[in-house]
Amino acid sequence: MTALSLKNLDISYGDSHITHGVSLDIAEGESFALVGESGSGKSTILKAIAGLAPEWTGQITAFGKSRSHGIDRHFARLCQMVFQDPYGSLHPRKTIDATLSEPLAIHGIGNQNERVEAVMASVGLDRKFRFRFPHQLSGGQRQRVAIARALMLEPKILLLDEPTSALDVSVQAEILNLLKRLRREQNLTFLMVTHNLPVVSFLCDRLAVMRHGRIVEIADVADLRQGALKEPYSRELMEISATHAA
């Protein structure tokens, strides 16, 4: 079944058009990556899906239901986002407990105490962190909180905007392992934005290469691993990654 489908998505900020006719189909349980340089519109696509960039035309569908342009509670239950910078995405004056309980309060879900504890356990956060503030946690712990918050509503789709690029390599490995495990355990669908191709190779099944707001190529990760991407621009990106890893 198709988990998330975009048809002819044109997103703009005021007068500037960011993406042009983006169409994608992501199957349930699949992990899909959007790669490309800054300004290629990949993060904007995630924002439009999450409802943070409301000026779009086309169609965004999750599990057969179309997304409206406004605030969409049903959609929020299905689809949640994890942001790039764990230092900026958590409210500095709310405890971890308050941050994690908020989505439950908004959606009128009871049993808050047990749910918060269960989610913290599933992302590997010790109970002692529950009543701390974000500044008392390390970057990796904060990113676990951000992932926990996204999981509070038990969504089926997670939008991941460069979830590890602000972290050290050793902490990145922990978060990537966590994401892989959560996807397996909860049968989540991932749509991830990154410019790190090795991360795509570790975590994803398919990828789309974007440039200037258009998708230039959609390929299997097997092609990426074998260096068999077809478009010249994709090959260029691949070569940059390969020389750095030399």
Add this chain to the structure above:
Amino acid sequence: MSTPLLEVDNLRVTFPTARGDIDVVRGVSFTLGRERLGIVGESGSGKSMTGRSILKLIRAPGIVSADRLTFDGIDLLAQSEKQMRAIRGARISMVMQDPKFSLNPVMTIGEQIAEALLTHQRLPRREVGERVKAMLESVRIDDPERVAKLYPHEVSGGMGQRVMIAMMLIPEPDLLIADEPTSALDVSVQAQVLDIIDELVKRKGMGLIFISHDLNLVSSYCDRILVMNTGRVVEECEAGELRNATHPYTRGLLAAIPRLDENRDELPVLDRSVWANS
């Protein structure tokens, strides 16, 4: 090579806290000639503090001490703040991480680069303009006259970082300290910026200290590498020999990096308890 450019022996940086002194750099020693030295480590390993203490940029209450900290025969620890100002920029300069926060938002790019030059020498105005233009060209900015009139918010991150490099290199220093010069940039722009630094460092025969958390990047742009953990150097090796590193921390860091042809189901994670107290 005669005397080394920089000699650091038993460098310590200490911050007093309510719970007693905390050493963030604990006895780091190295020498640097006119070569490219990489310092790698995670956040909190003390790598940036090492770089900053060479320029005596550690603010009070932080305390820098060392058995020896000499640059080109000058004892840096004995220099007054005024004498340090003559060294900073002119002899040793530093490229910071993020151009967004390190450039002056209310000065044009041309003015800022000229200021870096005029702080250390008096030059006729026409010559200053020409030097700025030539410097912008050497960091591969195609249209230097137009760019010199722009403000920092009008240029991209990659261009901002090139402007900062231009500003740091225009007084022709002997040593450049680059503290995570590319971590705020895109992968495709990163390579460009590093190539520029590399080329200029080689052409002018400068020394380079390249501080980064990215092992692969450091190994491809440096001659020698120091790996730091909790304020100490745990491993020192030739860049080409990094693959054969022996310290468990270095090996752990290397193993944690995903590869382009990744087939491991799970990435190995550092077990911090092993050497936390070593």
